[in-house]
Amino acid sequence: MHLAVVGGGVAGLAAALRLRGRAPGAEVTLFEKAARLGGEIHTERIDGFVIEAGADSFLTRKARAVGLCAELGLADRLIARQAQHAGTFVRHGGALHPLPEGLTGMIPTRIDALADSALLSPIGRRALADERSMPAQNHPREESIAEFVIRRFGREVYERIVEPLMAGIYGGNGARLSLDATFPQIRDLERRFGSVIRGLAESPDQGAVDAAPPFVSFAGGMGELIEHLEAQLRGVSLQTSVEVVGLTPRPGGGYVLVRGDGAGADADAVILATPATATARITRAVDRELSEQHAAIAYGSSVTVSLAFRERDLPRPVAGYGYVVPRVEGSDVVACTVASNKWAGRAPQGHALFRVYLRAHDGGDITGQTGDALVDAARRELKAIYGVVATPVLVRLSRWPVAVPQYTIGHGGRVARIRERLAAHPGLFVAGAAYAGVGIPDCIASGEAAADALLARLGATNRVPRGASA
Numbered sequence: 001m002h003l004a005v006v007g008g009g010v011a012g013l014a015a016a017l018r019l020r021g022r023a024p025g026a027e028v029t030l031f032e033k034a035a036r037l038g039g040e041i042h043t044e045r046i047d048g049f050v051i052e053a054g055a056d057s058f059l060t061r062k063a064r065a066v067g068l069c070a071e072l073g074l075a076d077r078l079i080a081r082q083a084q085h086a087g088t089f090v091r092h093g094g095a096l097h098p099l100p101e102g103l104t105g106m107i108p109t110r111i112d113a114l115a116d117s118a119l120l121s122p123i124g125r126r127a128l129a130d131e132r133s134m135p136a137q138n139h140p141r142e143e144s145i146a147e148f149v150i151r152r153f154g155r156e157v158y159e160r161i162v163e164p165l166m167a168g169i170y171g172g173n174g175a176r177l178s179l180d181a182t183f184p185q186i187r188d189l190e191r192r193f194g195s196v197i198r199g200l201a202e203s204p205d206q207g208a209v210d211a212a213p214p215f216v217s218f219a220g221g222m223g224e225l226i227e228h229l230e231a232q233l234r235g236v237s238l239q240t241s242v243e244v245v246g247l248t249p250r251p252g253g254g255y256v257l258v259r260g261d262g263a264g265a266d267a268d269a270v271i272l273a274t275p276a277t278a279t280a281r282i283t284r285a286v287d288r289e290l291s292e293q294h295a296a297i298a299y300g301s302s303v304t305v306s307l308a309f310r311e312r313d314l315p316r317p318v319a320g321y322g323y324v325v326p327r328v329e330g331s332d333v334v335a336c337t338v339a340s341n342k343w344a345g346r347a348p349q350g351h352a353l354f355r356v357y358l359r360a361h362d363g364g365d366i367t368g369q370t371g372d373a374l375v376d377a378a379r380r381e382l383k384a385i386y387g388v389v390a391t392p393v394l395v396r397l398s399r400w401p402v403a404v405p406q407y408t409i410g411h412g413g414r415v416a417r418i419r420e421r422l423a424a425h426p427g428l429f430v431a432g433a434a435y436a437g438v439g440i441p442d443c444i445a446s447g448e449a450a451a452d453a454l455l456a457r458l459g460a461t462n463r464v465p466r467g468a469s470a
């Protein structure tokens with residue numbers, strides 16, 4: 001039996017690992033367009049700096065990533081953020097305002113701390129306080145993140161707190177993103193508790209969540225996860241620099257994968273762990289609607305600029321992990337991370353490492369700008385906020401033209417339709433960030449679920465004990 005995985009991001013690698021572990025007799029091939037594996041997880045280690053081109057951490061609340069780390073023998077490589085530098089800020093009106101931490105990724109859990117914040121006017125603080133006593137409303141139609149948050153918390157809380165936190169995850173526009181598809185747990189809190197704030201305080205699992213660090217990375221950067229996955233994929237044929245451009249159904253079942261160089265590769269079943277844009281192209285000849293539903297999933301583009309400085313060149317010590325920037329500030333900067341404060345070991349002694357995260361404020365494709373323009377924008381930001389005027393000792397720029405899928409209004413329906421169409425193609429499965437969560441734990445879970453579904457469909461499961469699959 002020959003099984004193929006297309007796409008060597010974390011979802012495709014997790015799928016391949018599951019196939020290898022649970023169907024040891026199968027021949028598994030993974031095709032990756034780029035020369036390296038990892039997709040949006042890419043760590044560069046240069047002159048003692050550990051630089052994240054893409055993702056820099058993951059949430060522990062979603063258990064699957066931590067579980068995979070344990071299976072890979074990586075649990076002791078996980079690191080929490082450096083407590084001595086704790087602090088996240090919002091840039092508002094040219095100044096940084098402290099932000100209480102938010103385990104939901106969007107609404108700060110310890111929201112009471114905002115009661116005295118200069119980030120909100122008295123009207124904004126009142127709207128926040130009033131949320132506790134607002135009745136739950138069952139909205140007849142799907143709401144955007146902006147609609148929901150403004151309805152419950154008022155415009156200031158949305159624009160100054162929720163929008164920049166949300167944009168740090170999706171890089172998109174909260175007026176278009178669906179609340180149900182992005183943060184269903186927030187809607188659920190309204191339904192269950194009547195109030196999001198009361199729900200956050202009363203959630204029974206809150207104590208357990210508080211015990212674990214909310215975000216973790218690896219001592220050597222996120223790339224450790226990819227390196228370990230690759231090392232565990234012995235026996236899987238890893239074909240990098242091979243683009244898959246189409247699929248041709250075989251008469252007796254299965255597919256011929258059409259490679260970019262025109263060559264074909266046979267597979268009895270295929271998992272497409274590619275961005276929706278690529279999946280749309282690959283599936284065009286198999287199922288028109290399946291392809292069109294994928295094409296309708298839009299992506300945001302983003303750029304990260306990492307800049308390193310000698311500490312003695314900074315005008316003053318820099319406090320905290322970094323900050324987020326509300327869209328209403330009118331900037332292309334979404335966030336700035338002080339990587340060397342946030343994580344141990346990111347910069348050699350006597351150096352500081354910053355990362356500026358950019359997206360086009362007008363919704364365009366920021367990756368088309370020149371490198372000089374992007375680096376200048378990042379340096380202007382560091383000058384305005386931290387007073388840094390020195391020449392950086394190191395600059396790394398990463399362009400992400402197809403960065404994060406935008407779960408816009410209607411996303412849930414599109415994914416449901418994709419699942420329905422897939423049911424008509426017994427050898428075809430999909431995985432990755434395009435469907436039910438863009439975070440790394442979601443992508444891992446989606447890759448593993450696709451592999452399980454494939455094996456169940458083919459009746460090929462040769463189950464090994466849990467934990468031994470790696």
Ligand SMILES: Cc1cc2nc3c(=O)[nH]c(=O)nc-3n(C[C@H](O)[C@H](O)[C@H](O)COP(=O)(O)OP(=O)(O)OC[C@H]3O[C@@H](n4cnc5c(N)ncnc54)[C@H](O)[C@@H]3O)c2cc1C
Pocket residue numbers: 006007008009010011012031032033034037038039040041053054055056057058059242243244245273274275278302304400403404431432433434438439440441443
């Ligand atoms: C700048 C940035 C920061 C982020 N930060 C975080 C974070 O801190 N925490 C977090 O949890 N998430 C973060 N994310 C999101 C998260 O990293 C991604 O959602 C996740 O890694 C996506 O994994 P994936 O396997 O679904 O897709 P990808 O990583 O996109 O992998 C898909 C792979 O498919 C390959 N491919 C595409 N087309 C073809 C083809 N035709 N043939 C063969 N191969 C193909 C691509 O080259 C790529 O390697 C971030 C994303 C970005 C861009």
